[in-house]
Amino acid sequence: MQEVATPLTVASYRDTVRDEGFVAAEEDLLNDAVLALSLSKNLLLRGPTGSGKTKLAQSLAEKFRLPMESINCSVDLDAESLLGFKTLTAENGQTVVSYVEGPVVRAMREGHLLYIDEINMARPETLPIINSVLDYRRQLMNPFTAETIVAHDKFRVIAAINEGYVGTLPMNEALKNRFVIVDVPYLTGEPLALLIQSRSRLQNRELIDLFVQLSGDLVRATKLGELSDEAASIRALLDACDFAAYIPPLRAAARAIASKLEDEREQQLVLNLAESYFAGWTAGA
Ligand SMILES: Nc1ncnc2c1ncn2[C@@H]1O[C@H](COP(=O)(O)OP(=O)(O)OP(=O)(O)O)[C@@H](O)[C@H]1O
Ligand SMILES: [Mg+2]
Known part of the structure; x- marks a missing residue:
């Protein structure tokens, strides 16, 4: 004994x-994930809980040397948690309205990796706010500043989905259509x-x-x-x-x-x- x-x-x-990062079940999985990001495609990682989706996203962020901005989806996710919000701050003894960037805006502007976790946990009406970010337009009209933001060349998007899990909704088709899907099995x-x-x-x-x-x-x-x-x-x-x-x-x-x-x-x-x-x-x- x-x-x-x-x-x-x-x-x-x-x-x-x-x-030491993500270990791939087969080589194709890693190849295709890297290819998707190299071609600026949005990558959807689909797999059961604890199969390594977040680990893979982190490994890819390292490989591409991109800082990662994460969004955790839930029914509480709203435009503010994606795009930012306005707040009152004191400046030279005066109260002014200032804008605090959200993760989508920051990732677009700085050229970071946007990681959208549990994408099917959000209410169906929330994520379509960023549909224009996820298609060929790669831009967004920021309702908080009335400014159009064009994504930096390095900006990339990875989302993760655990289909079938209790509490998840089927992913909106128009949203799913904007991703290349790579399955991440155990x-x-x-x-x-x-x-x-x-x-x-x-x-x-x-x-x-x-x-x-x-x-x-x-x-x-x-x-x-x-x-x-x-x-x-x-x-x-x-x-x-x-x-x-x-x-x-x-x-x-x-x-x-x-x-x-x-x-x-x-x-x-x-x-x-x-x-x-x-x-x-x-x-x-
Ligand atoms: N293929 C893998 N390569 C490396 N680590 C793995 C792999 N699969 C699972 N793990 C390890 O298992 C744990 C869970 O992985 P991770 O958090 O990435 O799963 P997940 O698919 O994102 O799960 P969830 O759907 O619950 O968020 C981590 O400690 C991770 O390092
Ligand atoms: Mg995860």
Whole structure:
């Protein structure tokens, strides 16, 4: 049985110490995403929760050396959160109205990467405000300043969508039409094993392979509708693997994967699957 290692400070470990960007399931995925941005196309990353969409957007921002402006869509997203707002400020003892730029305007003007996360969480009427930014016009009439903004040459747009997720609306067709779509599936097999090895605390290859197999089972169960989407998230899997370096893997899977699920039957299904792989294991290191 394995020796339990001493937990160091795990906080931020994954995204700082040994993070090497996005790992692509197939080469085409990365090629086509890079091509889309090279051709100034708007890129829509479509995939389930925790499949690496945000990580891919960050990797692309680095590759293209573009600072990233992010918008998180929700029903509260409005014109102000996209374009900015007017506010009162004091200037030389006088109160004046000044305009604070929003992320869309700033990204257009400075030539940054605009990342629109969970694009189908916004109300259908909100994002069409920026339709003209997303087509060949690449410009916008700013209602707050009555100024026409023409996008900088380097300005690029990436959006992410998790279709089918509870609370999401189908994406507006005119909006979807303005994007090139790249699907981002969960990693499986050897690339997933390498991801776990390089991004988690777990280094025991035998145990990593068992987690890869468990992950495959979880993905299949979500596709069959037996488990909700988040059960197969790579984010949760990496958490479980971090834990499994220090505590028995079955308990790690219970904490990081099973207990997040609402439905008790789903929790039990995850535990049964995990037990079939991890019975008899203590911590893996
Ligand atoms: N293919 C991958 N390459 C690198 N890291 C990955 C990959 N897939 C998942 N991850 C890791 O899993 C975690 C979740 O990834 P990320 O936040 O990018 O997912 P997401 O698809 O944006 O999820 P959500 O839909 O919930 O926002 C991160 O720690 C990320 O590093
Ligand atoms: Mg994300």
